[in-house]
Amino acid sequence: xxxxxxxxxxxxxxxxxxxxxxxxxxxxxxxxxxxxxxxxxxxxxxxxxxxxxxxxxxxxxxxxxxxxxxxxxxxxxxxxxxxxxxxxxxxxxxxxxxxxxxxxxxxxxxxxxxxxxxxxxxxxxxxxxx
Ligand code: FES
Numbered sequence: 001x002x003x004x005x006x007x008x009x010x011x012x013x014x015x016x017x018x019x020x021x022x023x024x025x026x027x028x029x030x031x032x033x034x035x036x037x038x039x040x041x042x043x044x045x046x047x048x049x050x051x052x053x054x055x056x057x058x059x060x061x062x063x064x065x066x067x068x069x070x071x072x073x074x075x076x077x078x079x080x081x082x083x084x085x086x087x088x089x090x091x092x093x094x095x096x097x098x099x100x101x102x103x104x105x106x107x108x109x110x111x112x113x114x115x116x117x118x119x120x121x122x123x124x125x126x127x128x129x130x
Contacts, residue, residue, distance in 0.1 A: 002059065003093040009063035014070050017052040024117045028109045032101055035061050039109040043117055048072050048080060053109075060095055060102035067091045068106035077114050083107060 002010070018025075022040035029036045035057030042050035051069045055062055068088050072080050085103040089095045095103060 001096050002063075003095075005067070005092045006060060006063040006095065009066040009092065010059045013055075013062050013066040015052050015066070015073075016054065018054060019050055019052050024113045024120070026109055026113045026116055028105055028112060030057070030061070030101065030105050033058070035102075035105065037061070037065055037105040037109050039065075039106075039113055041113050041117070043077070046078075047076050048074065055105075057105065058099070058102060060099040061105055063092055064088050064095075064103040064106045068103075068110065072110060077117070080110055080114060083110060 018038065019040040019042050021042075023043040025038070025040045027036060027038045036055070037057065038054045040052050041048055051072055053065050053069060055065045057065075068083070068091075071083060071088070071091060085100070085107040088103040088106055089100060
């Protein structure tokens with residue numbers, strides 16, 4: 001039912017943990033199943049320089065968080081905003097239809113974290129947020 005890539009990330013999830021002094025920390029939940037993702041990012045010069053997460057969820061949720069953490073490492077924030085739940089599922093060679101919602105958490109957390117970060121920047125330095 002799962003692709004080899006899903007199983008590989010599920011068995012060896014990358015970047016698990018929480019950054020000690022993150023630039024931004026967000027938690028999102030998937031209302032349809034009660035699973036949750038806590039995502040911490042270190043951002044420097046509008047770019048993600050470190051990412052770690054803790055996840056409570058199914059195998060597909062673990063695999064999507066893991067592959068998403070690899071995808072965004074080093075990316076500019078605008079590039080991260082182009083990553084959708086479908087992009088993440090594609091990076092795992094697909095998810096079963098009934099598990100497609102599981103990739104929402106990773107995409108939602110990434111987008112939410114960038115929104116939070118930009119909101120904070122706008123408050124600290126009015127006029128400088130992009
Ligand atoms: Fe809840 Fe997969 S079943 S995230």
